[in-house]
Amino acid sequence: MSIRHHPDESLLLAYASGTADEATGLIIATHMAFCPQCRQTVTLMEKIGGRLLETLPAAPLSRQALDATLARLDEPVAVAVPPRAPSKDGTPQPLRAYLGGDLSGVxxxxxxxxxxxxxxxxxxxxxxxxxxxxxxxxxxxxxxxxxxxxxxxxxxxxxxxxxxxxxxxxxxxxxxxxxxxxxxxxxxxxxxxxxxxxxxxxxxxxxxxxxxxx
Ligand SMILES: [Zn+2]
Known part of the structure; x- marks a missing residue:
């Protein structure tokens, strides 16, 4: 099985940097479950991002930014957690988190x-x-x-x-x-x-x- 149609670099970068919305993040993560090539690209982007952060000078954090961040800690966040048992039909893991199980059980x-x-x-x-x-x-x-x-x-x-x-x-x-x-x-x-x-x-x-x- 060879994959012919991949997300472009801007989509992969949005995923790697965590700026993709939840639905787009899910579809990219599910594509990556099929695609070693995109997994490798995202890993590379994350590494480059990490290096860039290390080289940036530390900037002082404003009081408002700190308050806004602390306020967000109180917001309820829906986190999709994949079921623990392994998939019986090869359903990609990111998707199983939203299905609560396998595709064959939908x-x-x-x-x-x-x-x-x-x-x-x-x-x-x-x-x-x-x-x-x-x-x-x-x-x-x-x-x-x-x-x-x-x-x-x-x-x-x-x-x-x-x-x-x-x-x-x-x-x-x-x-x-x-x-x-x-x-x-x-x-x-x-x-x-x-x-x-x-x-x-x-x-x-x-x-x-x-x-x-x-
Ligand atoms: Zn791909």
């Missing part, structure tokens, strides 16, 4: 005869969900109001931008118009992160999209 919600989904979480306008399409399923032509990140977990799909298999990450912005089709053979299971609702072209999907949180 309780899917149906969206018609060949599509199902599982919402994971939403933070403001950014949402993370799993999508499962039967072989040959067409999602429907759409463009994007924000960013759409799609990571293949099983099976595969293709669209105008190329072919995507397990571990491949597709990044689509407002310039991309596509209609992904699941490969024949097995169900295509994706982790999808969107920063804004999709813009579907078909009337039924225009109505159904917001109902299902797309």
């Amino acid at each position: 309780r899917w919600r149906r969206m018609g005869p060949s599509l199902a989904y599982k919402p994971l979480f939403r933070r403001g306008g950014i949402s993370a969900k799993l999508l499962r399409g039967a072989p040959g399923t067409e999602v429907g032509a759409h463009t994007h109001r924000g960013m759409e990140y799609t990571l293949v977990l099983a099976g595969g799909f293709c669209d105008v931008t190329g072919r995507y298999g397990p571990g491949d990450l597709q990044v689509a912005d407002s310039h991309v118009r596509h209609s992904p089709i699941a490969d024949p053979g097995e169900d295509c299971i994706n982790l999808a992160v969107t920063t804004a609702p999709l813009k579907f072209e078909n009337l039924i999907q225009k109505i159904a999209g917001p109902l299902f949180g797309f």
Whole structure:
């Protein structure tokens, strides 16, 4: 299995520096579970970041910065902790933390005869969900109001931008118009992160999209 579509350096840097939002962080971490090359790049970025910090002169901390930091200690933080038992089906560890178990144990919600989904979480306008399409399923032509990140977990799909298999990450912005089709053979299971609702072209999907949180 070789990965053809990786996050670009700015995404990896956002992950390495801890500035990526939670959903984007999850999809990058899950890609890295598939991809030794990106794991190596992130390790290198973290090392370089550590060296830079060591060489910077110490700056005095303002009273406001200290107060703000101490105040944040009281804020409740939801921390996703992966289950202790090892995965039985190879589900990447970062994702297991949000599923509370393996992909094979997911309780899917149906969206018609060949599509199902599982919402994971939403933070403001950014949402993370799993999508499962039967072989040959067409999602429907759409463009994007924000960013759409799609990571293949099983099976595969293709669209105008190329072919995507397990571990491949597709990044689509407002310039991309596509209609992904699941490969024949097995169900295509994706982790999808969107920063804004999709813009579907078909009337039924225009109505159904917001109902299902797309
Ligand atoms: Zn990669």
